[in-house]
């Protein structure tokens with residue numbers, strides 16, 4: 251037995267770090283979320299301070315506070331200088347300072363409040379296939395989420411963090427042949443606003459649950475949108491989808507099971523005018539070794555959503571063809587980013 255073991259060649263790069271890294275991932279998450287919640291990065295923005303000064307400001311005790319700051323430096327979120335002072339790293343300065351355009355505080359809060367508790371039940375979800383988010387067990391998890399104002403706000407901010415990289419890619423599509431679009435499940439209208447801004451000839455709308463109308467109106471006012479995009483409240487599983495040249499499903503299909511995705515695409519085909527198109531983006535996978543982000547997103551859907559998950563690009567094409575579209579993948583596959591697929595209607 252032991253001979254057999256010894257005969258297995260050990261890869262040279264084998265190291266316990268390959269196990270310790272994922273194991274301490276939870277501790278790293280807690281360090282990041284605790285620092286963000288304390289306001290440390292905002293406090294430090296554009297300045298530097300010693301561990302003693304920061305611990306006084308935050309009400310922390312030494313020496314724990316010093317280790318905490320050094321751990322943040324180890325994570326690349328702070329820079330520790332020789333003179334004993336700390337300042338934000340460029341990433342922290344850009345993404346973790348409240349008030350900055352790319353601040354991701356909403357996403358941190360959404361992970362902490364919504365996703366991470368559901369991840370606690372990963373083993374159960376894997377064994378049973380049942381979501382671990384009570385809201386998803388009752389039906390549409392968004393209906394439950396929107397009962398809490400603060401959770402709704404952090405969710406909507408986090409959606410915009412995740413849809414921001416898509417704004418440029420959606421803008422690069424040739425929109426000259428289309429006159430209108432509706433962003434189905436378009437939340438508070440971030441994508442719709444930027445699309446309409448870049449293509450003033452387009453009549454844009456968002457279709458989402460009626461609970462989001464107030465957040466949509468507030469966000470449009472903050473962006474200076476003068477009514478170029480309208481909001482239509484409704485449930486996309488009840489009744490037909492709004493008529494348009496283009497319908498967008500961004501980070502929507504992965505919330506639902508295969509049958510619901512196929513239903514939504516069939517409804518989309520009914521609603522889209524001849525010559526129009528449906529546009530889909532999700533962190534899809536296209537081979538047996540997808541980027542880690544896509545599989546983490548898939549597992550987040552498993553534990554949080556009502557039967558959702560990420561799906562192969564080829565499945566997306568198949569559902570589109572079944573619904574009557576001619577599918578085409580726009581841009582790269584197998585990136586840590588979303589895959590963009592367009593289905594054209596003859």
Ligand SMILES: C[S@@+](CC[C@H](N)C(=O)[O-])C[C@H]1O[C@@H](n2cnc3c(N)ncnc32)[C@H](O)[C@@H]1O
Pocket residue numbers: 390392409410412413434435436437438441457458459462484485486487499500501502505
């Ligand atoms: C993951 S978010 C995606 C938001 C946005 N498209 C983006 O890319 O950031 C899913 C959206 O679907 C909406 N939604 C969920 N169920 C819905 C339903 N039955 N009818 C209409 N919208 C729904 C949610 O309110 C939410 O805004």
